[in-house]
Amino acid sequence: MRLLPAAVSDAVGAMGRGVNGQDIWGWRVAAYLFVSGMGAGAYAAGAAAEWLDGAGAVTAIAVGLGPLLVGPAALFLIGDLGRPGGFLRAGRRPSTSWIARGVVILSAFLAASAAHAAYALYGGPAAAPLALSAVGGLLALLTMIYTGLVLGAIRPIPFWTTPILPLLFAVSSLSTGVMAVDLVATLAPGAPPSALAAWRSADLVLLALEAIVVALYLALAHATVAARAATALVTRGALARRFWGGVVAAGLAVPFVVQLAEVSGALPASAAWTALSSGAGLAGGFFLRQIVIAGGVKSPLNAAGMLFTLPGHPRAWQA
Amino acid sequence: MVIDLRRCVGCYGCQVACKAEHVTRPGIMWARVLKSETGTFPNVRRLSLPVLCMQCREPACLPVCPTGATVQRPDGIVTIDRELCIGCRYCMQACPYGARYFSDGDGAYFGATPTPYERAGAGEHADGVVEKCNFCIERVERGLEPACVANCMTRARVFGDLSDPESEVSRLVRAKGGFQLNPEFGTDPCVYYLPP
Numbered sequence: 001m002r003l004l005p006a007a008v009s010d011a012v013g014a015m016g017r018g019v020n021g022q023d024i025w026g027w028r029v030a031a032y033l034f035v036s037g038m039g040a041g042a043y044a045a046g047a048a049a050e051w052l053d054g055a056g057a058v059t060a061i062a063v064g065l066g067p068l069l070v071g072p073a074a075l076f077l078i079g080d081l082g083r084p085g086g087f088l089r090a091g092r093r094p095s096t097s098w099i100a101r102g103v104v105i106l107s108a109f110l111a112a113s114a115a116h117a118a119y120a121l122y123g124g125p126a127a128a129p130l131a132l133s134a135v136g137g138l139l140a141l142l143t144m145i146y147t148g149l150v151l152g153a154i155r156p157i158p159f160w161t162t163p164i165l166p167l168l169f170a171v172s173s174l175s176t177g178v179m180a181v182d183l184v185a186t187l188a189p190g191a192p193p194s195a196l197a198a199w200r201s202a203d204l205v206l207l208a209l210e211a212i213v214v215a216l217y218l219a220l221a222h223a224t225v226a227a228r229a230a231t232a233l234v235t236r237g238a239l240a241r242r243f244w245g246g247v248v249a250a251g252l253a254v255p256f257v258v259q260l261a262e263v264s265g266a267l268p269a270s271a272a273w274t275a276l277s278s279g280a281g282l283a284g285g286f287f288l289r290q291i292v293i294a295g296g297v298k299s300p301l302n303a304a305g306m307l308f309t310l311p312g313h314p315r316a317w318q319a
Numbered sequence: 320m321v322i323d324l325r326r327c328v329g330c331y332g333c334q335v336a337c338k339a340e341h342v343t344r345p346g347i348m349w350a351r352v353l354k355s356e357t358g359t360f361p362n363v364r365r366l367s368l369p370v371l372c373m374q375c376r377e378p379a380c381l382p383v384c385p386t387g388a389t390v391q392r393p394d395g396i397v398t399i400d401r402e403l404c405i406g407c408r409y410c411m412q413a414c415p416y417g418a419r420y421f422s423d424g425d426g427a428y429f430g431a432t433p434t435p436y437e438r439a440g441a442g443e444h445a446d447g448v449v450e451k452c453n454f455c456i457e458r459v460e461r462g463l464e465p466a467c468v469a470n471c472m473t474r475a476r477v478f479g480d481l482s483d484p485e486s487e488v489s490r491l492v493r494a495k496g497g498f499q500l501n502p503e504f505g506t507d508p509c510v511y512y513l514p515p
Contacts, residue, residue, distance in 0.1 A: 024411050024421070082406015082421060082447030089386040089405055096382035099409050103385070153383055155504050156415035299415065301353065301500050303324065304514050306366045308353040310417040313346065 019229040019237070022157065022296040023312045025080070032076040033147050033289040034176070036106075037169055038282070039069025040143035041177020043113050045202070047133035047140065049195075055129060058195045060120045061188070062181045066113035066136070069180070070143065074106060098150040105146050109139035144173040157296040159230035164217045165292070171213050175206035176285035179255060183278035186271050200259045207256045207281075214247065214288070225307070230297040239291050247291060251284010320454075320468070321488045321497060322369055324515040326475035329354060329367025336470035337371075340455060342440020345428055347420040349452035350467045366515055369475070371467065372397065372418040372452035373500065373508030380410035380419060388448075395509060396454050404448040411449060415504045419451045481509055 046062025053059075078087045091103035116132040148166030155161060178199055186192045218235060221227040234243050258277035261267040300307040329352055337343070337350035350371040357364050378397050381389050388403035389410055411419040424446030427433040433441065444450060455465035459478075463469065468476040479488035488511070491497060497511035 022412065024408050080407075082408070082423065082449070083404070086386070086403075086405035089403060090407065092386045092403075093384060097385040097409070098383070099407060100385035150409075154409075154412045155379055156501075157412065296412075298417070299501065301368065301370070301416065303366065303368050303500060303512055304498075306355045306357065306364070306368075308355045308368050311353070313421070 019233055019297055019309070020312055021159075021230065021233060021239075021294045022298055025293055025296075027290065028076045028080040030286065030289040030293045032073050032080075033169070033293070034286040035073035035076065036070045037144055037147070037173030037289075038176040038180050038285060039066050039073060040109065040140040041173035041175065042066060042069065042181050043109075043116075043177070044137050044140040044144070045174060045178050045181065045199070047116070047137040049199075050129060050133050053195075053198075055120065056195055057193050058181060058185050058199065061184050062177070063113065063120050063133075063136075064117045065177070065180055065184065066140065067110055067117055070106065070113070071110055098146060098153050102146050102150060105139065105142045109136070109143045112136040112139050141170065144170045151292070151296075154296075156226075156299045157230075158224045158227040158299065159221055159292070159296050162217070162221065164213060164220065168210070168213045168217055168288075168292075171206060171210045172285055172288055175203055175210055176282055178203040178206065179278040179281040179285075182274055183282070186274040186278075192269065192271070192274075197263060200263050204256060204259055204263065207252055207259075211252050211256075214252075224299060226297045226299040230295045233297060234291050234295045239295055242287050243291050246287030247284050250280040251288060252281075255281035255284075320371075320374075320465075320510045321477045321479075321491045321513060322510065323475045323477075323491075323495075323513040324366065324368070325513065326473045327352075327367050327369055328473055328475075330472060332470055332472055333369050333371075333467035333476070336466045337452070340458070340466035341443055342437055343420075343450075344422060344424075344444060345426045347422060347450070349418075349420070349450075368512075369467075370416055370418065370500075371510065372454070373416055373506065373510045374454055375506035375508045377505060377507045379413040379415060379504060379506050383409045383413045385409065396456060397451075398453055398456075399449060399451065401445045401448045401450070406447040406449060408449060415501050415506065416508075419449050422446065422448055422450050481511075 042062045043066025046059045049059045049062065078084050081087060091100050094100040094104050112132065113136050116136050119128055119132060145166035148169045151160035152165060182196055182199055185196055218231050221231050233239050255277040258273055262269065262273060267273055298310050300309045331352050333350045334348055334352055341349060343349055353368045353370060355366050374396055376395065378391060381391060381397065385407060386403045386405055388400045389397060390400065391397050406421065408421055411421065422444055427437055458465060464478045468478045477488050477491060479486040481488055483489060491513060492511045495513045497513050499508045499511055
């Protein structure tokens with residue numbers, strides 16, 4: 001029994017089998033999304049912990065990781081430009097372009113988080129840290145979500161034009177940020193700070209939330225041919241190994257199980273376990289950005305009921 | 320511009336005429352012909368779809384440009400200022416019609432050394448920026464038709480002024496049910512197709 005008109009089901013079949021995601025942006029953009037998200041997430045978690053608990057060794061690491069990760073992350077984007085030397089021009093049109101808005105957001109976040117990190121190192125007026133963490137925390141949140149809006153402004157790629165994407169980036173950024181803090185604090189010289197248990201508990205909540213958001217993201221991307229082709233590409237096509245192995249197993253399951261065992265005391269506290277859970281979780285954060293970027297299937301052109309898949313670009317400049 | 324899909328035989332003449340006019344680099348096609356086929360033998364349907372920059376009235380590529388390199392001229396033609404473009408390729412993502420190409424500068428058609436012909440046309444291109452069809456501004460301003468129109472052997476393409484309701488293009492769109500490609504993206508293209 002045919003549930004779909006012949007032309008439509010053929011098109012889904014044709015797009016589902018030989019379909020490719022966009023080839024205009026590649027691993028550098030995914031790496032930027034991952035590293036900048038991790039840095040902003042670490043900073044936001046540190047700022048929140050300062051509000052709740054006051055400053056300490058772990059919050060200092062978290063706040064410092066913000067500018068230390070987001071700054072270099074921007075180099076991935078600059079390196080991806082056809083004319084890297086002109087990167088300052090990228091901020092010229094914030095009134096309409098999300099890339100230009102991103103330049104403003106990134107610059108403001110780098111300034112605020114660097115000031116906060118300097119305060120954590122050298123000290124300053126007593127009221128400064130709360131003000132800095134409020135401003136910096138807001139900018140960190142914007143740094144995490146604006147990338148979802150950069151992608152969301154691209155109308156012909158339905159896999160990206162969803163309000164779930166900024167949410168997904170925010171949750172994954174917070175989670176990878178917490179794992180980065182956990183990793184650095186554990187591997188730093190001296191005994192691991194006792195405050196890390198609370199961070200791991202928080203990360204358990206974030207990982208569970210992220211699993212739900214990932215499931216929603218894929219479950220609800222089905223309104224158009226290109227959206228269905230994208231989910232097929234990710235869950236059972238060329239990106240399936242990276243999704244199930246990289247995102248689901250390494251990025252979500254491994255850190256959740258290990259951190260749960262650490263928090264509940266089933267595992268002895270050991271740097272090796274933390275390295276495993278955070279290492280796997282961070283790799284998963286990169287794979288998540290990669291499947292989102294590489295899974296961006298462009299809508300086919302439609303002329304008189306016939307669908308035309310747009311050909312890829314013969315030059316792979318991310319090669 | 321109006322393209323009659325019933326007249327088009329998919330000969331790729333427009334694609335080649337465009338290459339000859341603008342000396343675009345390998346892999347870059349300001350104008351190109353897409354083909355699609357559905358059904359199973361012997362009940363199949365094939366269609367050729369010539370595409371180019373649609374010179375949209377509401378171009379999706381324009382607002383996303385972070386530098387202001389993409390501009391819409393008063394006559395409606397969308398152009399790229401290659402001195403401002405930084406090659407971020409956001410516009411390529413935003414264009415629903417795949418009309419934009421990244422020019423990375425390497426490769427000539429015949430080996431490493433460009434031919435005299437390629438050298439003569441090199442001034443129109445730059446490295447590390449995005450480029451696209453400009454409706455052959457240089458020809459239109461001299462009173463000529465765009466190269467893809469002038470060279471179409473079946474006269475499937477008609478060039479004219481859509482803002483004039485009495486022009487041939489306006490009349491064809493009205494009389495023959497001209498349609499725009501993927502109007503759901505809200506781009507309001509200035510290229511119309513007549514049904515096959």
